[in-house]
Amino acid sequence: MKRTLAILLANPLSLLGVVLVSVVILSAVFADFIAPFPEHSGAVVDFANFNKPPEWPYIFGTDLVGRDMFSRILYAYRISLILGIVVLAIAVPIGVTIGLVAGYLGGWTEYLLMRLTDVFLSVPPLVLAMSIMGVLQPTLANGMLAVTAMWWPWYTRLVYNITRGEKEEGYVLAAEVIGASKAHIIFREILPNCVPAIITKMTLDMGFVILIASSLSFLGLGVQPPTPDLGSMVADGAKYLPDSWWLTIFPGLAILIAVFGFNLIGDALRDILGAEQ
Amino acid sequence: MIPLARLLAKRLATSLIVLIGVSMLIFAIARIIPGDPARIALGPNATAEQIADLRAALHLNDHIVVQYGHFVADVARGDLGVSLYTNRPVTADIALYLPATLELVLVAGLMMVGIGLPLGIWSARWRGRAADNMIRLVSLLGVSAPSFVWAVILMLLFAFYLPLFPIAGRISDSYAISSVTGFLLIDTLLQGDVRAFGNAAWHIVLPAFALALSGIGQAARLTRANMVETYDKPYIEMAQSYGFPARRIANHYAFRPSLIPSLTIIGLDFAAMLGNAFLVEAIFAWPGLSRYGVAVILRKDLNAIVGTVLIISATFLLVNIIVDLLIALLNPRIRYSQRPA
Amino acid sequence: MSTPTLDIRNLTLGFKGYTGFTEVLHGISLSVEPGERVALVGESGSGKSVTARIVLGLLQELRTARIGGSVLFEGRELDGLNKRERHALRGKAMSMIFQDPTSSLNPVFRISDQFHDVLRRADPRITRDAALERAAAILAEVSVRDAERVLNAFPFQLSGGLNQRVMIAMALANEPALLIADEPGTALDVTVQAQTLQLMRKLVEEHHTAVLFISHNLGVVREFADRVYVIYKGRIVEQGPTRAVFEGPRHPYTRALMAAVPRLTGGGIPDIDEDSPDFGAPLETHDAEGRA
Numbered sequence: 001m002k003r004t005l006a007i008l009l010a011n012p013l014s015l016l017g018v019v020l021v022s023v024v025i026l027s028a029v030f031a032d033f034i035a036p037f038p039e040h041s042g043a044v045v046d047f048a049n050f051n052k053p054p055e056w057p058y059i060f061g062t063d064l065v066g067r068d069m070f071s072r073i074l075y076a077y078r079i080s081l082i083l084g085i086v087v088l089a090i091a092v093p094i095g096v097t098i099g100l101v102a103g104y105l106g107g108w109t110e111y112l113l114m115r116l117t118d119v120f121l122s123v124p125p126l127v128l129a130m131s132i133m134g135v136l137q138p139t140l141a142n143g144m145l146a147v148t149a150m151w152w153p154w155y156t157r158l159v160y161n162i163t164r165g166e167k168e169e170g171y172v173l174a175a176e177v178i179g180a181s182k183a184h185i186i187f188r189e190i191l192p193n194c195v196p197a198i199i200t201k202m203t204l205d206m207g208f209v210i211l212i213a214s215s216l217s218f219l220g221l222g223v224q225p226p227t228p229d230l231g232s233m234v235a236d237g238a239k240y241l242p243d244s245w246w247l248t249i250f251p252g253l254a255i256l257i258a259v260f261g262f263n264l265i266g267d268a269l270r271d272i273l274g275a276e277q
Numbered sequence: 278m279i280p281l282a283r284l285l286a287k288r289l290a291t292s293l294i295v296l297i298g299v300s301m302l303i304f305a306i307a308r309i310i311p312g313d314p315a316r317i318a319l320g321p322n323a324t325a326e327q328i329a330d331l332r333a334a335l336h337l338n339d340h341i342v343v344q345y346g347h348f349v350a351d352v353a354r355g356d357l358g359v360s361l362y363t364n365r366p367v368t369a370d371i372a373l374y375l376p377a378t379l380e381l382v383l384v385a386g387l388m389m390v391g392i393g394l395p396l397g398i399w400s401a402r403w404r405g406r407a408a409d410n411m412i413r414l415v416s417l418l419g420v421s422a423p424s425f426v427w428a429v430i431l432m433l434l435f436a437f438y439l440p441l442f443p444i445a446g447r448i449s450d451s452y453a454i455s456s457v458t459g460f461l462l463i464d465t466l467l468q469g470d471v472r473a474f475g476n477a478a479w480h481i482v483l484p485a486f487a488l489a490l491s492g493i494g495q496a497a498r499l500t501r502a503n504m505v506e507t508y509d510k511p512y513i514e515m516a517q518s519y520g521f522p523a524r525r526i527a528n529h530y531a532f533r534p535s536l537i538p539s540l541t542i543i544g545l546d547f548a549a550m551l552g553n554a555f556l557v558e559a560i561f562a563w564p565g566l567s568r569y570g571v572a573v574i575l576r577k578d579l580n581a582i583v584g585t586v587l588i589i590s591a592t593f594l595l596v597n598i599i600v601d602l603l604i605a606l607l608n609p610r611i612r613y614s615q616r617p618a
Numbered sequence: 619m620s621t622p623t624l625d626i627r628n629l630t631l632g633f634k635g636y637t638g639f640t641e642v643l644h645g646i647s648l649s650v651e652p653g654e655r656v657a658l659v660g661e662s663g664s665g666k667s668v669t670a671r672i673v674l675g676l677l678q679e680l681r682t683a684r685i686g687g688s689v690l691f692e693g694r695e696l697d698g699l700n701k702r703e704r705h706a707l708r709g710k711a712m713s714m715i716f717q718d719p720t721s722s723l724n725p726v727f728r729i730s731d732q733f734h735d736v737l738r739r740a741d742p743r744i745t746r747d748a749a750l751e752r753a754a755a756i757l758a759e760v761s762v763r764d765a766e767r768v769l770n771a772f773p774f775q776l777s778g779g780l781n782q783r784v785m786i787a788m789a790l791a792n793e794p795a796l797l798i799a800d801e802p803g804t805a806l807d808v809t810v811q812a813q814t815l816q817l818m819r820k821l822v823e824e825h826h827t828a829v830l831f832i833s834h835n836l837g838v839v840r841e842f843a844d845r846v847y848v849i850y851k852g853r854i855v856e857q858g859p860t861r862a863v864f865e866g867p868r869h870p871y872t873r874a875l876m877a878a879v880p881r882l883t884g885g886g887i888p889d890i891d892e893d894s895p896d897f898g899a900p901l902e903t904h905d906a907e908g909r910a
Contacts, residue, residue: 013414118291119298121545122597123590124552127570131586134574135306207421215423215556219571231423238429238560242437249433252426260421267417405681515722518674519788520708521735533726609726609772 007272008265017264024258028078035071043226054246061246063236069246072228073254079229080258083144084209088202091148095155096198100186102156103163114160120153126215133221143222147212151205158201162194196273203269207262214255230255280612284605285598292594299590300352304345307579352587358580362573367584370569375588376459377447378554378565384462384485385554386547389492393543394536396493397500401535402527404505412497419494424553428487428560435483445562448477484561488554492546499542503535510534537608544600548593621693623796623828624650624673629687631668631677631852642668644852645687650796653826655819657843657860659833659875665852666832670798673830674714675704692795709739712796713789715818718805719781723773729784730769733791740792756787759824760817779810786818790825797822800832815842836876840864848872 008014032038036057046066054061060069102113120128132146166172167190175185214231216222223229230251237247315331316323332338336347351358357367393416400412419427436444447461448454452473457464462481465474507513508531516530558567566585573581605611631643643665650656658666671677673689675696689696691712696704716722724732730746733753737744744752754765760783762768773781782803789797802818803811819842822829833839839846839860846863848856848871856869867873 115291115294115298118295119302122295122299122594123302123586124549124593126549126552126555127586127589130552130555130570130574131303131306131582134582135577211421211423215425215553218423218425218556219559220575221571231425234425234429235559238425241429242433245433248429252422252429255426256418256422260418263417263421511716511718511722512724514676515714515716516724516735517676518708518714519736520705520710520739525735530724530727534724537726607726610774613772613775 004269004272008268011268013264014268017261017268020257020261021265024077024261025081027074028081031071031074031078035068035074037068037071038075040067040071041075041226041228051240051244051247053244060250061244063233063247064240064244069233069250072233073230073251076228076230076233076251077254077258079140079223079227080210080213083140083147083213084206086144087147087151087209087213088205090144091151092155092198092202094148095152096159096191096194098152099156099159100163100190100194103160104167104182104186104190113156117153117156117160120150121157123150125150125212129212129216130219130221133216138221138224140223140227143213143216146216147209150212151209154205155198155201158197159194162197163190166190166193200266200269200273203262204266207259207266210262211255211259281602281605284611285602288598288601292598296591296594300349300587301345303583303586303590304348307583308341308344348583357584357587360573360578360581360584362576362578362581367581370581371566371584371588372459374564374566374569377461377563378551378558378567379592380460380462381481381485381488381557381563381565382547382550382554384481385489385492385550388485388489389496389547389550390543392489393493393496394500394532396497397504397539398527398532400497400501401504401508401531402523404501404508409501413501416494416497419490420498421494422491423556424488424491425556425560427490428484428557431483431487432560442483443480447480447564448473449480452476484557484563487560488550488557491553492543492550495546496539496543499539500532500535503539504531507531507535533607537604540600540604540607544597547600548596551589551592620652622649622690623652623654623692624648624830625690625693626669626673627688627690629669629672629689630685631665631672632684634682634684639684642852646849646852646854647687648847648854648857650828650830652795652828653822655822655829655831655842655844657831657833657839657846658849659836659839659846660849661834661875664849666849667800669849670714670800670830670832673796673798674708674712678704709736709794710792711794712798713792713794715785715789715797715799715802717801717803718778719785719803720773720776720778720805722785723781725773727772728769729771729773729776733769733784733788736788736791752791753787756791757784759790759821760784760787762787777810778806779814782806782810782814783817786814786821790821790827793825794827796828796830798830798832801834802831804833804835811838836864848875 008018027034031041035041044065044067046062048066049058049062050066051064052058052062052066058068058070060073062068063072098113098117102110102117123131128150129146132149133142136142136145172185172189175189180189210230213222214229214234217229217231218235220232220235222231225232233251234248234255237244237251240247315328315335315337319327319331336344339347355368357371359365360367360370363370396412396416400409400416403409432444435441443449448465452465452470454461454464454468454470454473454477457467461477462474465471465477504527513526513531516526521530554563554565555567555570557563558565559571566589569581570585572578573585626646626648628645628647629643630641630645632639632641646665646669648656648658658669660666668677672685673691673696677683678685678696679701685697691707699707723729730750730753734744734746734749737749737752750769753769757765757768762780762783768776768780768784776784785802789799799818803814806814815838821827831839831843843860846857846860847854848863848869850869850871856863856867856872863872864876867876
């Protein structure tokens with residue numbers, strides 16, 4: 001663990017990733033203290049200062065009802081990170097368990113579970129989330145549900161592939177010979193061997209969940225106003241291009257920075273932990 | 278070629294099972310909708326009698342399994358029902374909007390393969406050098422933003438500040454193109470109107486590139502990763518020890534074996550563009566399935582939602598089958614073994 | 619005495635890594651005369667394979683490698699050649715046979731395509747038909763009768779022994795002056811390995827090709843080589859005509875190596891006392907003396 005961190009900080013690219021992610025996390029956590037206009041995260045209007053280009057004290061400009069873009073972006077990061085954490089906290093255990101069970105037990109269990117996984121993988125991710133959001137009310141909780149529903153199969157695939165390989169390894173056979181229970185073998189013997197790959201994928205996915213969630217809200221199917229959200233900010237601002245460019249460019253770059261940061265770390269972790277799919 | 282036929286049959290059978298599963302999934306999603314679809318369809322002024330009639334017509338009073346049976350029977354007849362939003366058959370609506378989306382996705386797919394793979398090859402051949410680091414950074418940036426962000430950035434840069442490309446649409450209004458295939462790049466050529474073709478091509482560049490950017494990055498990263506692994510194989514050392522030209526080793530001896538594991542994921546990425554196209558279409562006012570899809574979803578137009586998702590999933594599965602066949606063609610082990618692996 | 623085909627003098631090699639500089643070769647000298655078969659014997663990690671890769675000029679392209687001393691090929695200093703000239707030698711004037719023939723042939727191309735590329739090294743303009751004809755002729759020399767089937771096959775469709783013959787045919791196709799064989803056929807089973815080695819021996823004799831034969835298998839070396847160098851931890855510790863070395867090994871490592879040969883039950887190379895005074899002083903300090 002210490003060694004991993006040391007290598008992460010030694011490489012300029014992964015160091016950049018650590019810096020970017022730290023900035024994103026700190027902005028989200030301390031938004032209340034950093035944001036010059038914390039009240040602008042809600043339904044505030046200030047028509048005296050609407051649609052202002054970047055200028056002090058509005059370093060990223062103001063939106064069409066006069067709210068500070070910078071403050072809203074900080075709060076949007078908070079929503080994005082919560083969404084990412086919740087989605088992964090639900091999707092990963094589900095996906096991993098199904099993958100382990102299908103991979104280890106084999107037979108009909110394997111066939112049914114993997115075909116079920118295929119079903120979820122056979123709808124383009126965004127379309128699946130869209131249709132779920134479409135029939136449900138667009139709230140943050142439902143957004144998490146929709147993204148979770150499209151996310152778990154990827155972990156099933158990943159863990160399933162590893163499990164099928166590990167199943168034939170000597171240590172698993174040895175555990176079988178001494179009569180260890182299936183649950184023991186699956187969770188105590190095989191699972192630890194999947195952990196590096198899972199951690200790597202989770203790091204990359206923190207970025208991609210943010211990306212997909214912002215895509216949903218960009219289409220109007222995600223978090224609803226007045227809650228600040230990077231995707232809907234871009235969507236709202238896109239109508240006023242090119243004149244009010246700050247309405248789209250700053251939230252757009254905010255997405256890019258967060259996802260890029262997580263990707264840089266994930267890439268480095270993949271190299272360090274040697275966890276390739 | 279017998280193994281190929283067997284592989285195709287097997288893949289089609291699996292895909293059919295998966296498609297049935299997808300239809301159940303979508304059907305289930307469509308039925309958990311809160312509220313009465315008949316009431317939503319008829320609006321607030323409908324009488325109780327009208328609602329009861331529509332409920333009967335839509336089989337909404339039957340058991341959910343019977344409803345699914347009706348649904349499958351209809352789909353098998355090519356009937357996806359009537360859109361409550363446009364009041365036209367869903368199939369007709371999709372036929373109207375799908376070609377524009379497919380055209381966009383196909384061009385973006387060509388860009389992904391045509392730009393992403395060479396970048397990956399370059400990166401792997403010069404691994405550890407400046408060119409490699411440059412390509413890795415750019416391709417990571419490419420995958421790090423959703424396509425609508427790229428769409429906005431590209432539009433600002435190359436349509437507004439440097440007005441090289443049009444801001445929106447598929448073709449300038451001055452061209453009258455009668456629709457044959459629905460693909461403007463083909464229809465214009467069928468009419469023999471080269472200038473119209475050029476105009477349509479000029480319109481598709483920015484949206485397709487915005488859609489392709491993350492795919493390009495992904496393809497480059499994947500190709501590089503697999504090729505770097507391949508470069509450690511004995512057969513590459515053998516090629517080097519015989520002094521085969523470095524470019525031939527890269528493009529041929531290292532690339533071809535690396536392409537096979539990359540293709541599955543490239544296929545998935547390509548298929549994912551069908552969904553991401555929605556994001557780009559919105560920015561560039563591209564008259565594709567996006568506006569329709571988002572509109573029907575916001576209006577809870579069940580038939581249209583189910584139909585759209587089903588068509589997109591079928592296309593997605595078709596792409597995957599094609600990719601699998603391509604892999605079989607490229608991998609002699611599958612092509613010439615008696616049992617497909 | 620004629621110019622040796624290969625003359626290595628005081629060759630050193632080190633790698634620059636994260637943990638600093640590690641020297642792998644501490645100054646080895648060896649030579650191969652035209653048409654001579656010379657074996658370089660040692661355990662894995664002793665530096666024999668990297669020596670072969672330096673001769674081929676492959677390690678020179680590695681940025682972490684630091685190479686000292688000199689390698690003369692047919693009297694020409696490799697270090698004095700530019701990249702293009704060094705590249706020109708590979709596959710034409712010298713070629714190489716690898717440990718595992720099946721994994722050394724590219725899995726997704728037919729033998730014919732790969733053979734064509736090999737022949738292109740000597741004659742860039744050779745047509746496919748001419749290449750196939752020439753390939754079939756060489757394959758006949760290594761007792762491959764149905765050359766057409768073999769050429770049309772992918773490596774995974776052929777047996778290991780057949781792939782090995784293909785490798786030998788490729789290696790000799792351009793009439794190289796020097797053939798480097800790195801543990802040839804170790805991945806094959808023993809009888810097949812013996813057969814292909816015999817074929818290789820016959821061919822290099824006929825073509826008068828000099829061979830640098832790298833192996834840890836003393837039995838094979840005894841059969842094949844005229845002269846033997848024993849390498850241990852990056853130093854040549856003993857050298858001489860095969861018979862002399864086998865009948866009267868002088869260095870304790872050579873003796874240990876010989877003691878290890880017939881043991882089928884495993885155990886490998888027995889531990890020897892490296893602190894014994896005669897161990898630190900290699901018998902071969904300068905190659906010329908040993909040969910004289």
